[in-house]
Amino acid sequence: MARQRSRPVTLTDVARRAGVSVATASKALNARDEVAPETRRRVLQAADDLAFQPNVLARGLLTGRTRTIGLLTDELAGRFSIPILLGVEDALASGQMSVLLCDARGDAIRRQHYIRTLLARQVDGFVVLGDSNDLRPSLTRQIPVPVVYVYGESDDPRDLSVLADDEHGARLATEHLVSLGRRQIAHITGPETYRAARDRAATFRKVLTDAGLPVAGGDPLFGEWSQRWGRHAARTLLTAHPGIDAVFCGNDQIATGVANTVREMGRHVPDDISIVGYDNWHEFASDCQPPLTTVDLNLQQLGETAVHHLFAALDGQPASGVIRQPCRLVVRDSTGPPATPHP
Amino acid sequence: MARQRSRPVTLTDVARRAGVSVATASKALNARDEVAPETRRRVLQAADDLAFQPNVLARGLLTGRTRTIGLLTDELAGRFSIPILLGVEDALASGQMSVLLCDARGDAIRRQHYIRTLLARQVDGFVVLGDSNDLRPSLTRQIPVPVVYVYGESDDPRDLSVLADDEHGARLATEHLVSLGRRQIAHITGPETYRAARDRAATFRKVLTDAGLPVAGGDPLFGEWSQRWGRHAARTLLTAHPGIDAVFCGNDQIATGVANTVREMGRHVPDDISIVGYDNWHEFASDCQPPLTTVDLNLQQLGETAVHHLFAALDGQPASGVIRQPCRLVVRDSTGPPATPHP
DNA sequence: CTGAAAGCGCTTACAG
DNA sequence: CTGAAAGCGCTTACAG
Structure with missing residues (x-):
């Protein structure tokens, strides 16, 4: 770690080695066309020999652009x-x-x-x-x-x-469930204080309404973005409404909690109850039992x-x-x- | 977004407003002590008025340090x-x-x-x-x-x-289980190609040996860093060795898989089988059922x-x-x- | 096509 | 205590 900070190679060094002025060296390196091909070649060679890296600070000072x-x-x-x-x-x-x-x-x-x-x-x-x-x-x-x-x-x-x-994502998820033939679809999601949760819930409701389907369980269930909430909400919901055949979840953690609870309640995923997550969070979505259908936000x-x-x-x-x-x-x-x- | 790029305030502007040279302005701003207090005050005031921000590029060019x-x-x-x-x-x-x-x-x-x-x-x-x-x-x-x-x-x-x-982490986890009175402790972890997995497994083994305890299940089980592996390994292990009373897991995902499987097999966490995770990955560790004792790497x-x-x-x-x-x-x-x- | 000169914004000896 | 001058490394008119 204690290497000497050797003096960096400057354009002046390159110019000297190529036998030209710094101005010419600069033009050659910046591919401006007012330089003779042979001169350019010499400069490029010299720059290469010295492993020249132009000082970005100096350039930025001049051009006003720092990239x-x-x-x-x-x-x-x-x-x-x-x-x-x-x-x-x-x-x-x-x-x-x-x-x-x-x-x-x-x-x-x-x-x-x-x-x-x-x-x-x-x-x-x-x-x-x-x-x-x-x-x-x-x-x-x-x-x-x-x-x-x-x-x-x-x-x-x-x-x-x-x-x-988010509306598009919620639409994809809901329409997927509808097109599979699911008819009693519930929505378990995060806190209503999150715009994402509200927007997705609104779209969910709209897609179902347009398809002539009810919101199973009456209303979307707002809670938190956790497995714990998914487990809790699923148990409550499925107990009160045993006819539910699909749940659209606000994220993959909730979906994982729902999936685990559905299994524990002796119902089968996806046959009895299909589940869609949200986020495509690999560690949850791919590793869930079974792996989750989910929305990827790209x-x-x-x-x-x-x-x-x-x-x-x-x-x-x-x-x-x-x-x-x-x-x-x-x-x-x-x-x-x-x-x-x-x- | 389309605001004009107004000319930035330079040290020259500050100096002019304070009625001093740029050199003096520079010294005043950099808290060098060769400046009269009143002069310094004027310069600081001018800089403040103009919301002056020294151009870091210029400074870097001079000092050779860019911070x-x-x-x-x-x-x-x-x-x-x-x-x-x-x-x-x-x-x-x-x-x-x-x-x-x-x-x-x-x-x-x-x-x-x-x-x-x-x-x-x-x-x-x-x-x-x-x-x-x-x-x-x-x-x-x-x-x-x-x-x-x-x-x-x-x-x-x-x-x-x-x-x-990692040795310290594995030691903390293993000694914790031993000190709780666990006597048949297994280890389910990630791929053996990972140095972290090998190091932790070695320490696990050493701590048990020093405590006069066996490695339950015969050897640490290397697999992958997933819940899936945790579920699979737990089922195999607990079926073959029903006396196991604790599992030290290579990460929190594995631990979550193990915890879910233990519950599904009708055993209680932590009473029948205690579980320690690794990483303190909040979304897994806190949200596991029950929440995981785990190692935080700081x-x-x-x-x-x-x-x-x-x-x-x-x-x-x-x-x-x-x-x-x-x-x-x-x-x-x-x-x-x-x-x-x-x- | 090439190079001397000016200048980007700042800091730092140095002279006064 | 203050300021004129040099210079960090580079680019860009401009003159030759």
Whole structure:
């Protein structure tokens, strides 16, 4: 670890070795066309020999562009952030850009501090990653460079927000169950304080109504995002309404709890009761007994989409409003046609 | 989103407003003591009025320090990376440093590319975050600034690696079960190809031997890191060895699978069979039925420790070798004294 | 096609 | 205590 910090190779070194001026060396390396082919060759060779890496700071100072963006997150610990972050990082790297990571941990003071820090570092733009898909206060006014919001929606419609399309996801899940021939479909989901929970429940209700079907159990059951709640709600619901033949769950943890309880109550998944989860959280969905049919939010792609819009804004083509990205139904073994087909 | 990129405030602006030279303004802002108090006051006031943020690029160009470190990860998607990353980010922020995030996704080409990129960006140091605690090839030779390895150990003993102490974790878990009075303790864990699995199994065996107890079931059972494996192994094991009164599991998913199977087989957790998990993965450990006693690796602190060592290296106090950070046993409801005390 | 010069925003000896 | 000057590494008109 204690290696000497050797003096880095500069453009001056390259120019000297190639026998040209720094100006010419610069042009040759930047593929400008005012350089003789032979000269360019010598410069490139010299740069290669010396393993020259242009100092990005110096370039940034001149051009005003750092090819760096600030990624401002609220709660990286939440499991939605990681795939999005990976998508962001991947898309940025493809565009030769780097990402400075700042997690505000939901603390406003800290967030302000980070915004200042990132601006002092001359980032070219921001990606603001929400920790839930509720509305969040716009930060754009304080930020003089392009900003894209992802996963969490900005409350200012002049901003651009790139969101997962929860209505689409809920529609995919519900229509899947309906098309399998399920007729008494219940919905067990997370806290009603979450916009995601409300939006999905509303779509669930609408799809059933349009299909002429009731909401089994009377109303969607709001609770928490846990297996525990899934177990509890399933037991209550199935005891009171033994005719239920499918449950659409607000996430894969709830679905896992429901599946375990259904089995414990001596009913079969998927024949007696089909179950759809939400999130495609691998450790839960794939490892459930049986593996869960679930909705994948395409989170990584969400991050990529956000970055592409940021690139557009950096190129002077800013957008605004809300972009909703479709979800994807992943069919596994927790859903199937009813054991006894309906008449 | 389409705000104009207004010309940023520079030190020159501040100096002009305060009626001093840029040199004096610089000294005043950097709290050097060769400035008259009244002058300093005026400069600070002017900077405040203009919301001046020094351009970090310019400063970096001069000082050769960017107050930025490169965080090189192999597989951010793995769940161990996030807490460590949060610890790293937090500790860096406390030291007024920022982190450039680069996830190589286990691809060597990509990793090389990122190393070059980060060096071109003049990072002051690297944190290399391994995706498993197996040995990994040292990157230090290619990197002219301090490097600290975290979670995954470098194969070069001259490097510094900051690791979770798996032997300690396994010891905590096993001794806990022994001290509760458990006498037939089995171990169900992940693939033997994982160093973590081997190390923990070895310690498990050693602690039992030292206590004069057998390894129940004959040998630790290596399999995979899933609930599925936990279910399967538990059924096999408990059928063949009905006297088993405790299971130490290689992670919380396995433990969850084991707990579910034990219940399905009509045995009680923790009275008949106590279960210890590993990782303290909240969504599994807290939400298991019953909640799991488990080992917490203190991952966030691992990241913080790594950064503190990086700071030391940046201050000219590099270390080398391996630092193992203790684990912590989190006791919940899946462990307790035997229903029928041993004689 | 090539190179000397200016300049990005800042810091730091150095002279006054 | 203050400020003019040099310089970090690079790019870009501009002159030759």
